[in-house]
Amino acid sequence: DTGVSQDPRHKITKRGQNVTFRCDPISEHNRLYWYRQTLGQGPEFLTYFQNEAQLEKSRLLSDRFSAERPKGSFSTLEIQRTEQGDSAMYLCASSFSSQNYGYTFGSGTRLTVV
């Protein structure tokens, strides 16, 4: 297993377009998290899944954002009608549910909305 993979690494889109990002977690991990990070700030929590169930969503996750994790494997994060304020790094992480393990993050998808 090579870790958490995110695709694409970079995405430039025009305002108003829809975009979808994919995350492939470490296969043994049952938890999957999405974060967003803007320049100079720490990552902000968006949502997380345990297996295929979405257990928590941040209020940052407006109705233009939707995340899925079908069959508890990979996950997708879709942003509809993108706005310039959506420009950020979108990070995915996975972990076991136990406190004895840390998160493993991917390298992120950098979204630029023009």
Add this chain to the structure above:
Amino acid sequence: DAKTTQPNSMESNEEEPVHLPCNHSTISGTDYIHWYRQLPSQGPEYVIHGLTSNVNNRMASLAIAEDRKSSTLILHRATLRDAAVYYCILRANFGNEKLTFGTGTRLTIIP
């Protein structure tokens, strides 16, 4: 979420030990102390975590104060590759599962 306080930035000489402090005066008895670091253009990387006792691993050591209101991440011999933003995070043992990041400490290593 219980809050942590870290210096915005620190500098250290290469091959010297580095002590990165973190204050968490409102920590609850079941909160774990986690440290992550983020190198430029990468996602955060897990470093170490602990509850009450000091912890060591191949990357670093974590020293936890007896009252648990502060902790220190120790890099025993800094290299240029340790230049990163270091985040100290309290993670609840039950219920609130997510990591909540602050702005961290930007560590600069001077050759």
